Amino acid sequence: MGNELGSAGLMLVNTLINIYLFLLMLRFLLQASRADYYNPLSQSVVKITQPVVGLFQGFLGPVAGRFDLATLAAGFVLKVVSIIAIFMVIGVGMPPLPG
Numbered sequence: 168m169g170n171e172l173g174s175a176g177l178m179l180v181n182t183l184i185n186i187y188l189f190l191l192m193l194r195f196l197l198q199a200s201r202a203d204y205y206n207p208l209s210q211s212v213v214k215i216t217q218p219v220v221g222l223f224q225g226f227l228g229p230v231a232g233r234f235d236l237a238t239l240a241a242g243f244v245l246k247v248v249s250i251i252a253i254f255m256v257i258g259v260g261m262p263p264l265p266g
Contacts, residue, residue, distance in 0.1 A: 177253065177256055177257070181249070181253065184245065184246075184249045187215075187216075187219075187245070188242055188245060188246060190212055190215055190216050191216050191219070191220070191238055191241055191242040191245070192238075192242060193212055194212050194213060194216050194220070194235075194238050195234075195235060195238040195239060195242075197209050197212060198233065198234075198235050198238070199233050199234055199235075201233065216238070216241075219241045219245065220235075220237050220238050220241050222241070223237035223238075223240045223241045223244075224237040227240060
């Protein structure tokens with residue numbers, strides 16, 4: 168019974184991380200398409216994702232043209248960390264880097 172509970176918890180955490188990644192990619196697409204910033208949906212997405220993207224905007228600089236590289240970097244790093252964490256939880260260990 169403990170294995171099913173751990174599996175359900177792992178699925179819940181993975182789902183929440185994927186929802187946040189979806190919001191990051193939505194932010195990137197809204198900025199790339201020059202959507203109205205004063206739209207309530209746009210403002211909500213920016214407010215939710217700003218804590219993570221703000222860390223990357225410090226060293227990647229401002230938006231380069233229409234594309235925000237800090238948002239893409241935040242999404243990439245978050246996904247890599249989540250994959251490593253899932254492997255550690257299920258007991259496989261850290262995946263090999265060349266593979």
